[in-house]
Amino acid sequence: MTTANVSVEQNGAVMRLTAGGADHRFHAVWLRDNALDDATRAPGNGQRLITLGDIPAGTIVADAAVTGDEVAVTFAPEEKAVRFPLTWLQTHSYDQRPARAAGWLADDVQTFDAGLDAGAVTASFEEISLNQSALASWLGDVARYGFARLTDGPVTSGALLKIVDLFGYVRETNYGKWFEVRTEINPSNLAYTSLGLQAHTDNPYRDPAPTLQILYCLENAAEGGDSQVIDGFRAAQRLRDEDPDGFACLAAHCARFEYNGANGVHLLARRPMIELAPDGELIGLRFNNRSAAPITDVPFDEMERYYAAYRRLGEIIDDPAMAVSFKMAPGESFIVDNTRVLHARTGYAGSSGNRWLQGCYADKDGLLSTLSALRAA
Amino acid sequence: MTTANVSVEQNGAVMRLTAGGADHRFHAVWLRDNALDDATRAPGNGQRLITLGDIPAGTIVADAAVTGDEVAVTFAPEEKAVRFPLTWLQTHSYDQRPARAAGWLADDVQTFDAGLDAGAVTASFEEISLNQSALASWLGDVARYGFARLTDGPVTSGALLKIVDLFGYVRETNYGKWFEVRTEINPSNLAYTSLGLQAHTDNPYRDPAPTLQILYCLENAAEGGDSQVIDGFRAAQRLRDEDPDGFACLAAHCARFEYNGANGVHLLARRPMIELAPDGELIGLRFNNRSAAPITDVPFDEMERYYAAYRRLGEIIDDPAMAVSFKMAPGESFIVDNTRVLHARTGYAGSSGNRWLQGCYADKDGLLSTLSALRAA
Secondary structure, three states: OOOEEEEEEHHHOEEEEEEOOEEEEEEHHHHHHOOOOOOOEOOOOOOEOOOHHHOOOOOEEEEEEEEOOEEEEEEEOOOEEEEEEHHHHHHOOOOOOOOOOOOEOOOOOOOOOOOOOHHHHEEEHHHHHHOHHHHHHHHHHHHHHOEEEEEOOOOOOOOHHHHHHOOOOEEOEOOEOOEEEOOOOOOOOHHHOOOOEEEEOOOOOOOOOOOEEEEEEEEEOOEEOOEEEEEHHHHHHHHHHHOHHHHHHHHHOOEEEEEOOOOOOOEEEEEOOEEEOOOOEEEEEOOOOOOEOOOOOOOHHHHHHHHHHHHHHHHHHHOHHHEEEEOOOOOOEEEEEOOOEEEEEOOEEHHHOOEEEEEEEEOHHHHHHHHHHHHHO | OOOEEEEEEHHHOEEEEEEOOEEEEEEHHHHHHOOOOOOOEOOOOOOEOOOHHHOOOOOEEEEEEEEOOEEEEEEEOOOEEEEEEHHHHHHOOOOOOOOOOOOEOOOOOOOOOOOOOHHHHEEEHHHHHHOHHHHHHHHHHHHHHOEEEEEOOOOOOOOHHHHHHOOOOEEOEOOEOOEEEOOOOOOOOHHHOOOOEEEEOOOOOOOOOOOEEEEEEEEEOOEEOOEEEEEHHHHHHHHHHHOHHHHHHHHHOOEEEEEOOOOOOOEEEEEOOEEEOOOOEEEEEOOOOOOEOOOOOOOHHHHHHHHHHHHHHHHHHHOHHHEEEEOOOOOOEEEEEOOOEEEEEOOEEHHHOOEEEEEEEEOHHHHHHHHHHHHHO
């Protein structure tokens, strides 16, 4: 059992817990707001039953004591007594947070380059459909690498929806519940040609952009048409390490993206190419030469630096050392975290055979929820 | 016709356009990247056919001249000649952008408080279904105010989906394509009780959060159960004007939101309550006492200020001067921009009659696209 001590400081405004060799200070109002008792949190669904306005403004910790594995706390003026497990307090400590450089990543994110063994993030369609632990492992790869593959799926139109059914919900758009990726005569989008496509994230002109994309192969007899994925977080961090000012410049200003290619559709978004949380966590990348609209939100004096960083980011993304390449066979598919991992295809000769993929969008909330629930099961 | 002059400066790195009494400087690389010719932009769908890597690094403007309503520009070393309409250059000028205080809003956003005449943002379900100009007007209200109402809809389960069909696509979630809002015996969410609900945005524990929500009334015979909407942007700007440091503190740190109320569902997001674009545009609000998880991303020394601002923001949101209140009759509905407008309900006496709403989520990209296309038609 842990040796733990609590003391009350600053006339009750702060409680200090010393446990496991570390000090954890908590403000009285924070403790009261996060009380775990049944009058504060609904027992069944865990939702908070009170608002901050229900907590008196001058709330203090009147008394605090370690009792076994818990800390008993009494708040004044409410005269409310509650208990917090010691481990809960340690887990939720906000004292002494480490300083982190802009562009930091969450602990469970692992970046990759061409050295990633694509086989290590590849599972069998049938196995993840039947086996919950295989599904959890595959979803874990998507969460960690932002990319994973499937083999041995049915060569059937619409089969990609069965993948989404395993973890979440399709994001339907003007492209439909899913869309055909093959050569068209009058393409509404360059994706529907045999042109090579520079690595990109999809639909940056949409806000919110879809956070997941699946591409599923039904036919691939053409010469060329290989698939590539590039970790945009790795690329952004390379830029940061080479040129911190350029990285900061791309993050500090909004780009614009636009799609106006079909009747009745006009999509427009104003978002940065490199998106940081307020505390500098790297949380998103938008990169798409086809739909990049004129950038008009960068001050004149910074535009040169902005374009230099934009150019360098593109060079890093185009660097063969970054790309995981593969050619999909019918029944194979891959999924990317579209806020992070770019995908590309090499051009192909339409005359040499057919290439037919289907694509769809989905969102990470459902995937991460399913993953969390599977891990907890 | 406009009197216009162009000159080339800094050895071709910059072109200066003087037109309509204003100076507009453009960098050579920016002009080349945004060339409008058929080799740069695909004629049919307008997508860019080249990448920044296709543009030589040392690109300069070798020559520029006004010819009629256009500016003819020749780039070196490509020796590429293109033309830009004068009006296009003026529209896309990035020279001399105004400085704006954090929390600024896009020009087409208009904030509201209790003084908003709800009737002015109310349309007939049948009219917007049949009349494109009525639809454009109603969608324009959603874009401008983040809130609009409909009357005279069918009193039929699932009718709310017909509203979404008019402009976009449902965002399906673990709650379904749509969900029932009525008193349940073992509620997985406090929304499914007769409790009053403090004004909130929905699903802040989801990332991306749904950007639109529709609530549709099928039965409302209970005493109480009134609906309220509050403009979160107005509330955030009130906080900013009263307490700029508190506003900045809420924007500078991530809150956490969590939902763990049903089997197989565990949703968690780390996002700020007040979301700003990198250049300070106010673009989102997340506020929900029920699903607010312990805030652990605020440094100890700022937690007191953070909680004071959080409390004050809640007081502003609860201020009756902020709320537009109404009681929905069967067949009536409302839509909110869930990134901006909070909604609340007063408690009701379940014994006094039934209250039955249906809700669904959708996204703004489709709505704004439809609105833009209708306006252009």
